[in-house]
Amino acid sequence: MEPCLSLAAMETAVGDNISAHEIGANKQLDSLTSDFYNWRLETEPEWSTSLGVYKHNDKLESWNYKDFESRKNRAQEFLDQLMSVKTTDLDKTRMVSYDILKDVLKTYIDGYRWWKFQPLNPFTFLEGFLTYPKKLISVTPFDTHGDFLNFIIRIEKMPQQYNEMMESARLAIQYNHTLSSVSVNRIPVMIDELIANESSFHLLEPFLEDKAPIVLGDSLQIMTERMKAAIKKLILKLKEVKSFIENHYMAHTRKICGILGWENGRQNYRDTLRWHTSLNVTPEEVHQKGLDEVHRIHQEMLKVMCKLGFKGSVRDCFNTLNRNPDFLMTDPEAALQRYRDIIFQRIMPKLPKYFKKLPNLPIVVKYSSQDGVRGEYEPGSKDGMRPGTFYANVRRPEDNPTFSMVSLTLHETVPGHHLAESYSLVSDLPPFRKHFNWRAISAPFYFPFFNSYAEGWALYGEYLGEEMGIYRDDFELMGRYSDEINRACRLVVDTGLHYFGWDRDRAIEYVLNYTGITREAAMIEIDRYITWPGQACGYKMGELKIKELRQKATNELGLLFDLPEFHDIILRNGPMPLSILENLIEDWIKDVKSTASKI
Known part of the structure; x- marks a missing residue:
């Protein structure tokens, strides 16, 4: 201060x-x-x-x-x-x-x-x-x-x-x-x-x-x-x-x-869903949005499968791919090195075209000590003495095929969580806007950590990777679509479990029908959604809002639209409710128009 x-x-x-x-x-x-x-x-x-x-x-x-x-x-x-x-x-x-x-x-x-x-x-x-x-x-x-x-x-x-x-x-x-x-x-x-x-x-x-x-x-x-x-x-x-x-x-x-x-369980879920998305949306709206996104992404997957010569369902395709030894890495250290290569050789060189004033804080990849999600990110320090850390779960090769590594890397490191956290750390913001304690189990009675901003940006990072040319072949593109449709499925499954009365088996089968994850991984995922009501909805709802704001700015500014500046507005201001982010983007659009009118 x-x-x-x-x-x-x-x-x-x-x-x-x-x-x-x-x-x-x-x-x-x-x-x-x-x-x-x-x-x-x-x-x-x-x-x-x-x-x-x-x-x-x-x-x-x-x-x-x-x-x-x-x-x-x-x-x-x-x-x-x-x-x-x-x-x-x-x-x-x-x-x-x-x-x-x-x-x-x-x-x-x-x-x-x-x-x-x-x-x-x-x-x-x-x-x-x-x-x-x-x-x-x-x-x-x-x-x-x-x-x-x-x-x-x-x-x-x-x-x-x-x-x-x-x-x-x-x-x-x-x-x-x-x-x-x-x-x-x-x-x-x-x-x-x-x-x-x-x-x-x-x-x-x-x-x-x-x-x-x-x-x-x-x-x-x-x-x-x-x-x-x-x-x-x-x-x-x-x-x-x-x-x-x-x-x-x-x-x-x-x-x-x-x-x-629970008694009043549906109202509890409505409040928990709003807590995690920072949007005034109903479970019915989120469920339908999930169904729409699953259909859209499923159609994209079928197009890629056709190019690859696969016939049958998406599930059949991934069952074949997940058993293909060409995509399985049994050496944990080799898998970690592959993640490092994706970060430093593929992604990092392309960042300057899409972002301004890159913080360039260090990132390391380490073996995850717990067998849960495929990967997660832990922020480092502003001075870089403690690097940001991507913990990769490489215990089960079949749950970590090489074609799925790219989208996960984009999500957890750059331009996903690590880049967003780095911008927040070096920006001139009060500490309460830079640092949030992540605790999903206590929601909705807990201080929000703006899950839809953080996870929405990371999922947007996976989308941006396609625009940046990070995915090198159709197999990696299938890995990307598998991850994206997984986030879309979450809208359907999370609302299904907590609002529409779905049981665990129905939720597992729904996820398996559209994604490339194994049954064991699907069971862990569904148990996560059961444990953290609403949390899994933040990803896709946040990404959709960011893409919506980008399209709005593009439509209104035309040739004046500057993508690195758009990204800078989002990242340098740190995590926030999506409604406040929308106000920021609208103010930026007005400022750009005003400046242009004076030239």
Whole structure:
């Protein structure tokens, strides 16, 4: 945040046609956004650590449901303060920040009505420490004695955090608001794998590295023993969690896959869908949009199949391709290298034609430690010291054929998530607009991370790859269409499961009928949609909105349309609700027209 201006500076500014009222409103908003951001870092300390803010490294987030109301009240206080800001005195950039913060706070406050539902169910196979056990180590510094001590204290607090989670889950059982069994039935095995060997438990790793004796000196043994004691207590607590899931929670899991099985389930889903898409759309509209997109993309796939000489259904085509050894890479390291080649040899050289002021922050490709989705991205740091990381799941070659690697790379790295995150990191935006804590399980009672913007852009990146000439043959194009139709299927399947009463088998068969994924992969995908209602709809709905805005700008500007500038408007402003993004593009169109009329 900028330093406060003195009275003399204010008078100078007024003399430069900037009123003291404007300065006051802008400073008021700057202070408010800073306070809000710092409050979130304090209440979500693990997230704070991942952002490189280490002042809360000895703390853990509270999962006590009794804190929900006080957090909602604090958000209301922020909203009340925000409404006191005189918007007519804000500059253009801060007006966007105002609109975004208002949306963030109102979404959170409105979602409080559902605190007895999703937020009471913290255990899933998709989120949390059990899913990403090494993430806490990867984001924690171990450069000083205090760093090691903070880490020990944090681990010592984890059993209490799990007590709070189990207490919330017990209340979910009491209210009959539990998750489906597929969302939690993998957890016992995940715990078994995590605690298989206490002596080599991963949390001890920092104390066994070469620099530990240098940093800790004579206190190394004492600190290591304290850490071992903390690990022992944590393992006992994890065994308790396993027993709780197996012997209590599982017996009370929701009988219907979708949240349609809860009272007011359809209204819950409407709100959750809006939370994830940031669009005022109904489940019926999303379902129909999915059907329309599936039909369109299916026709494109049939054209490519004809060129390749394939007859029969799309499913038959992919069954043949997925068994073809020419497309299967059994060497994990070779698969990772192929991803690197796609990034650095195919895509990177073509980016300057489509983007302005490229951030050029580093990106690395690593092996995914968990067997879930095909790949995912973790942002790096603004200074580039911590690179952005594309974690590729190369465990099962049949689920990762070479012809599908290109679209996944475009999505997760450049011009997808890595490029978008890089623009956001280096842009001159307040921190609350740069950093969002990703948590799908608590929606709609959680601060939005603008899923439809982030995932919509990444899916648009796959589309842009075709325009850039990244796909080299029809097989890779089939891989692209398989990924795109998968996102279209999600609109149909997600609404089907949570609003129209589809069962799991029907959803699996629908996905298999149109995409190239295997049955095992389809089962994991469907279980993800069951666990995260609405989240999977953000991809296609976001991409369609971006393409709609691009077409609108193209139609209105004609020869004045500048594609790199269009992309720059989207990326340099960071994640936001799609309605605010639409306003930004409309303002840009007006500015371009106005400038052209003066020439």
